[in-house]
Amino acid sequence: MPEAVSAPLLDVRALTAFYGDFQALLGVSVAVARGQVVAIIGANGAGKSTLLRSIAGLMPGRRDAIVFDGEPIGHLPAHRVVARGIALVPEGRRLFPSLSVEENLLIGGQLRRPGPWTLKRVYALFPALAERRRLPSSALSGGQQQMAALGRALMSNPRLLMCDEISLGLAPIVIRDIYARLPSIAAEGISLVIVEQDIAQALAAADQVYCLQEGRVAFAGAAREATREAVAAAYFGV
């Protein structure tokens, strides 16, 4: 079916989201093609995290507002969305503190979705985790925790991996180290959505970029064609 191949893996159509009376997303449309890296940028409170949380099923909404691989999933709760192959690395890492590093990874893989990612592969990607597998996850450094959170998400063998602010609170050298591993993740055919505060980092890593502003898409385009001026205008709304 040629149509299915050209259709995007993830198609978000005029998505809305609310926190009580406050509307955080006012009709956001985003498309992610197979194998593509998409960056979502925007100021604090623009709705970036809300967008990822909605896609992941933490804020279920209208059925066909989110279409994944041709199937509407907008109404599904999170535990059924991850079973379809969408994994989220949440903001702030959120490892399980009473589980060891290895248990955190194992629980990420507890659905046993088939795919290339196993404990062995994750340890090969992040050797620092292999040495610390028996430690409680709270004993890791910030960078190692981020690696564990990434590994935990990969263990579900996702087709789409979403990373919320993976550079937050980490030293520049650690951020470079983590970003350097992303191509080997994408090489497995996984599509990536990254939410980033660091615009230069995001543009360098991404094929496509969306800039959110107050719950709307203010700019969308190819990352290499996005000029500083266009991004700044969309970012600040000037």
Place this chain on the structure above:
Amino acid sequence: MEWTNTILQGVLTGGLYAMFAAGLSLIFGVMRLVNIAHGDFIVLAAYLALVVTETLGIDPLVSLVIVVPLMAAIGYALQRGLLNHTLGDDLLPPLLVTFGLSVIIQNGLLELFTADSRRLQAGAIEVASWQLAPGLSIGVLPFLQFAAAVAVIGGLQALFYRTALGRAFRATSDDPAVAQLMGLDNAHVFALAMALSLAVVAIAGVLLAVRANFDPAIGPARLIFGFEAVIIGGLGNLWGTLAGGIVLGVAQAIGAKLDPGWQLLAGHLAFLIVLGVRPEGLFPRIRG
């Protein structure tokens, strides 16, 4: 020797209290739910065992084969159908709903079985005992009860720290939202925890009912013993809960020895002393 005997009996009773407590602390640990009806479920299990033994004519200990799965099924259905809807940021709704359940169970049992005291008949094993030394003997039944408590707590410990289900319980307890991102359905995990809790309650209820008389109104006191054992032992530590049950059992035995009227008072005093001196319990959970 007389005192050794008293303390030994207290230790053995403590096992039963630890079993009351284990189910209670399991539920609180996984979903922050305080089950006020816990004691009444113990009594419900005792009555279920009574009906099973009388209709099938089987031994009370054999009736566990039916009562344990039955109580687990009740727990699962209760959690999915009712208690999951009360969970949230507020601790009060589940407290009120389980309080209501407590009233319903007590009055339901009163209606069906009257207020008469009942007891499960286990036959010769009830009076059988082993002599350890001259003047010091332990009953086979109390010993079985204690052994069951150790086995239940050891089993729960292994389940929590060695199995995928235990991992799911701990992850959901840590962060229910992120647990969902791992593909865990909170509603199902909570219901499994309640099923497990009521399975433990079933064992405790049957063992209670072969050793002592029961009637529909004794639930709340069992709840208090369970609470006290959990607090004495330290929240979130299963072996601590066993120690808490033993402390409570020994305190009650010593109180009863001094004056038969002091049995319950001595237990409560031991609880208050621990609460005053070590509010986090004797063996609090070690946080990583």
